[in-house]
Amino acid sequence: MSDLLGVAVLGAGHMGADHIRRLDRVVSGARVAAVADPDTDRAQRALAGIAGAGVHGDVEAALDAPGVAAVLIASPGPAHEEALLAAFARGLPVLCEKPMVPGSEGALRVVEAEARLGRRLTQIGFMRRYDAEYRRLKATLDEGRLGRPLMLHCVHRNVSSPPDFNSAMLIDSSVSHEIDAARWLLGQELTAVTVLRPRPCGRAPEGLQDPQFALFETDGGALVDVEVFVNCGFGYQVRCEAVCEEGSARIGEDRGMLVTSAGAAREEVAQDYLVRFADAYDREVQAWVDATRQGRVTGPSAWDGYAASVVAEAGVRAQESGTRVPVELAPRPALYA
Template sequence: MSELLGVAVLGAGHMGADHIRRLDRGVSGARVAAVADPDTRRAEEAVAGIEGVRVHEEAEAALDAPGVDAVLVASPGPEHEEALLASFARGLPVLCEKPMVPDSAGAWRVVEAEARLGRRLAQVGFMRRYDAEYLRLKALLDSGRLGRPLMLHCTHRNVSSPPGFTSSMLVDSSLSHEIDAARWLLDQELTAVTVLRPRPSATAPQGLVDPQFVLLESEQGALVDVEVFVNCGFGYQVRCEAVGESGSARIGEDRGMQVTGGGDTRLEVPQDYLVRFADAYDRQVRAWVDATRSGGVTGPSAWDGYAAAAVAEAGVRSLEGGGRTPVVLAPRPQLHAT
C-alpha cells in the first residue's frame, strides 16, 4: 500500500484523543480520516489542526466516511461489540482498545463473527505485549533460563479511580491487563480465579472495595497473584516478578526522573498509564499500521479478548460471591488455533 492508511477513530476521550495525536504525529504510514464521538465538540478539539478529518456523531457514519481503510476503537467498552461487528461487515481491520467486549457472551459473538469471515480483522489493545520490559521478560521465560514458571507476582496501582468506578471494574477493567499478560507470559490459559478483599483503604470512595487481592490459576499449575489498588494516591505503578524453578526476574521498578533540590532528592513516579506505557502504545499502533498496510493482522486476537473477558467474569463472580471460581471457555476456533 503506497497511500497512507486512513483510520477512523471511534471515541475522542482520554484514550481516543491520545491515539488521534499518535496517528497524526507519531506513526508513519497512517492518517486520521474520520473521528466519531457523541460529544462532537470534544472530537473537534481532538482533531484541531489536522487537515482533512471528518467529525461525526455516530460511529457508523465515520466507518462510511471517504478514505477510511481501518478502524481504531477507543469508545466506552459497552459500545465495542457493535463497532467491531460493523467494521467486520465492511471488511475493515480494527484495533480495539481493551476490553474488547466487557462480557464474555458479547466477546464470543465477535469471535464467531470473525470466524465466519474466515480471516482475522481484529487486534485487541493489550499494549503490555509491546512494552520493552514485558518483551524482555517474555523472551527470558521462553528461553527456559528460569526453568518452568511457577508463579507471577503482580502489582497494579492507580493514583485514583474516576467517578462512577465500581468494585467489579477493578476486575473487569483494571485487572484485564494482568489477565492478558499472564496468559501471554505463561503461554497458558487461566482456569480459576479467587478474589480476596483486604480491608478497604480510607482513600477509596465510599462503598468501593479497594484494594483487592486476586489469585489466578493456570492450566499447568502456575499461580499468579495480583494486587489491584486503584486509589493508592501516590502514582501509577505496574510491576511483575516471574519466579521459575531456577531463577526469577522482576520488571516495573520505578524508573522515573530523579530530581534533586531543596535539600533532598526524589524520584518522580508516573501519574498516568499514558505516561508509563507511552512507548508501548506507540509500538502497538505502529505494528498495527504496518501489518494492516501489508494486508495482515498481528498482536492480541479476538480470542485473547474473549479469554480475558471470561476470566474477568469469573473474577467478578468470585468478588461478589466469594471463593474460588472456575473459568469456562468455549472451544477455540481453528482461526485462532495456536
C-alpha cells in the same frame, strides 16, 4: 495522502484523543480520516489542527466516510461489539482497545462472527505486549534458562479512580491487563480465580472495595497473584515478577529521574498510564498500521479478548461470592489455533 492508511477513530475521550494525536504526529504510514463521537464538539477539539478528517456523531457514518480503510476503536467498552460487527460487515481491519467486549457472551459473538469470515480482522489493544520491559520478560521466560515458571507476582496501582469506578471494575477493567499479560507471558490459560479483599483504603470512595487481591490458577500449574489498588494516592505503578525453578525476573521498578537536594533524594513516579506506557502505545499502533498496510493482522486476537472477558467475568463472580470460581472457555475456533 493517498499512500497513507486512512483510519476512522471511534471515541474522542481520553484514550481516543491520545490515539488521534498518535496517528497524526507519531505513527508513520497512517492518517486520521474520520472521528466518531456522540459529543461532536469533543471530537472537533481532538482534531484541532488536523486537516482532512471528518467528524461524525455515529459509528456507521464514520466507517463509510471517504478514505477510511481501517478502524481504531477507543469508545467505551459497551459500544465495542456493535462497532466491531459493523467493521466486519465492511471488511475493515480493526485495532480495538480493551476490553474487546465487557461481557463474555458478547465477546463470544464477536469471535464467532470473525470466525465466520474465515480471516482475522481484529487486533485487541493489550499494549503491555508491546512494552519494552514486558517483551524482555517474555523473551527471558521463553528462553527457558530460568526454568519452568511457577508464579507471577503482579502489582497494579493508580493514583485515584474515576468518579464512576465500581468494585467490579477493579477486575474487569484494571486487572484485565494482568489477565492478558499472564496468559501471554506464561503461554497458559487461566483456569480459576479467587478474590480477597482487605479493609478498604480511607481514600477509596464510599462503596468501592479498594484495594483487592486476585489469585489465578493456570492449566500449566502456575499461580498468578495481582494486587490492584486504584486509589493509592502516590502514583501509577505496574510491576511483575516471574518466579521460576532456577531464578526470578522482575520488571516495573520505576527508575525515573532521581532528584537530590537539601539532604534528601526523591524519585519521580509516573501519575498516568499514558505516561508509563507511552512507548508501548506508540509501538502497538505502529505495528498495527504496518501490518494492516501489508494486508496482515498480528498481535492479540479476538480470542485473546474473549478469554480476558471470560476470566474477568469469573473474577467478578469470585469477588461477589468470596469463593474460588472456575473459568470455562468455549471451544477455540480453528481461526485462532
